[in-house]
Amino acid sequence: MDVQRHSVHTLVFRSLKRTHDAFLNDQGQLPPTNIELDRSKKSIKSKDLYRPILERVRKNEMNKKLNTNDKQDTTTTNNDTLEGNDNNIVALTNNNSNNNGIINSTIMNGSSSSNAMVLPQKKIPTMVKPKWHAPWKLDKVLSGHLGWVRCAAVEPGNQWFGTGSADRIIKIWDLATGILKVSLTGHISTVRGLAFSHRHPYLFSCGEDKQVKCWDLEYNKVIRHYHGHLSAVYTMALHPTIDVLLTAGRDATARVWDMRTKANVHTLVGHTNTVASIICQSSEPQIVTGSHDQTIRLWDLASGKSRATLTNHKKSVRSVVFHPELYMFASASADNIKEWKCPDGKFIQNLSGHNAVINCMGVNSQGVLVSGADNGTMHLWDWRTGYNFQRLQAPVQPGSMDSEAGIFSITFDMSGTRMITTEADKTVKIWKEDDTATEETHPVKWKPDLITRRKF
Numbered sequence: 001m002d003v004q005r006h007s008v009h010t011l012v013f014r015s016l017k018r019t020h021d022a023f024l025n026d027q028g029q030l031p032p033t034n035i036e037l038d039r040s041k042k043s044i045k046s047k048d049l050y051r052p053i054l055e056r057v058r059k060n061e062m063n064k065k066l067n068t069n070d071k072q073d074t075t076t077t078n079n080d081t082l083e084g085n086d087n088n089i090v091a092l093t094n095n096n097s098n099n100n101g102i103i104n105s106t107i108m109n110g111s112s113s114s115n116a117m118v119l120p121q122k123k124i125p126t127m128v129k130p131k132w133h134a135p136w137k138l139d140k141v142l143s144g145h146l147g148w149v150r151c152a153a154v155e156p157g158n159q160w161f162g163t164g165s166a167d168r169i170i171k172i173w174d175l176a177t178g179i180l181k182v183s184l185t186g187h188i189s190t191v192r193g194l195a196f197s198h199r200h201p202y203l204f205s206c207g208e209d210k211q212v213k214c215w216d217l218e219y220n221k222v223i224r225h226y227h228g229h230l231s232a233v234y235t236m237a238l239h240p241t242i243d244v245l246l247t248a249g250r251d252a253t254a255r256v257w258d259m260r261t262k263a264n265v266h267t268l269v270g271h272t273n274t275v276a277s278i279i280c281q282s283s284e285p286q287i288v289t290g291s292h293d294q295t296i297r298l299w300d301l302a303s304g305k306s307r308a309t310l311t312n313h314k315k316s317v318r319s320v321v322f323h324p325e326l327y328m329f330a331s332a333s334a335d336n337i338k339e340w341k342c343p344d345g346k347f348i349q350n351l352s353g354h355n356a357v358i359n360c361m362g363v364n365s366q367g368v369l370v371s372g373a374d375n376g377t378m379h380l381w382d383w384r385t386g387y388n389f390q391r392l393q394a395p396v397q398p399g400s401m402d403s404e405a406g407i408f409s410i411t412f413d414m415s416g417t418r419m420i421t422t423e424a425d426k427t428v429k430i431w432k433e434d435d436t437a438t439e440e441t442h443p444v445k446w447k448p449d450l451i452t453r454r455k456f
Helices: 008-022 035-066
Strands: 089-094 103-109 113-119 136-143 149-154 160-165 169-174 180-185 191-196 202-207 212-216 221-225 233-238 244-249 253-258 264-269 275-280 287-291 296-300 305-310 317-322 328-333 337-341 346-351 358-363 368-373 377-382 388-393 407-412 418-423 427-433
Touching: 149 418, 149 427, 160 191, 160 202, 160 418, 169 191, 191 244, 202 233, 202 244, 244 275, 253 275, 253 287, 287 317, 287 328, 328 358, 368 407, 377 407
Parallel strands: 149 191, 149 407, 191 233, 233 275, 275 317, 317 358, 358 407
Antiparallel strands: 089 103, 103 113, 136 427, 149 160, 160 169, 169 180, 191 202, 202 212, 212 221, 233 244, 244 253, 253 264, 275 287, 287 296, 296 305, 317 328, 328 337, 337 346, 358 368, 368 377, 377 388, 407 418, 418 427
């Protein structure tokens, strides 16, 4: 017998029709409720969620039955119990005897008893008012370099400081007077990083000639070279407690050196672009790097491995800096300045408003964070609240173009009262706080904004 062949459309239509006919009577109707199942579900849920309260209710009912005088009101104070009767009337009353904002939820049952359950009041979030900081002003302008001044470092005794420049010379200046003390030659390309040892009379320098040098400041001579970088070395840092030197640069690696033996202890691999900034501290994470690949990496010094990668920035991270007292660090990019909490890099808040390519940052123990940009602008921030209390435009040296007003590094001296900036107009500028300023002459122009920052 031949089976009649139908088109796909006809078969689908028939299938739909049969399905419709099968469920026609139930269209728009919910399935019948199983009363027994519903009661069982409610019973299980109440036992699971309210078992401690139900036990207290049973105990209270037992106490009522044992009480012979039904007319006497049995008042149970500080019992934190909840009556489970249907005719309860719930009233929220403020406890006037407590001044800490605790609300008593008093449950009254007809004429029998009134029991109180103490509930903590939800704390209303508030924004902290920024601490007042004195405004900063230009104190000295030091000229002498013949190229962009790329870096600066202050020696531990706070008597003098060094600067490195594109003229390949390291100059040592007196901090108090600004007089040039000595010039050190030896690099064959731009000097990009300087660091003074707090444990030895040594100055370390790095540059675009791939060289990392150790200078003995008693003889003003190079005593060690650290070979290994494959391209320009852009940044360096010294470990505060052990004899370890850290360098990073355009070969997308950071290297850990034994200061004494010149051995390359670790090569920290993971970044995919130039490492622009490296910082070091004695507690975890001991090393933090910021890179042009838009990431920040936290490193374990013992193993030489990355312990966390922060990918919040959308632009190149050109600067990272530790707070000298708080267990925190900040990172700067063209999109934002971000603050992080150690040791895991928990994000705290954004500091928005410096709309430029931020090259460098500095922070002192008073909580003043300064960011310097490619266009010569400096923004001064209160670290805790992120309030921008001052904006400065660095003046260019006479004879320079306005386009040369770029800031390459910001360094505070050991006391935190002097700020040294190195700039594209070939000068070094020293800034200080305005001694004549008070809270009355320079008030904090702050008003609470929408609460978007995470509290810490």
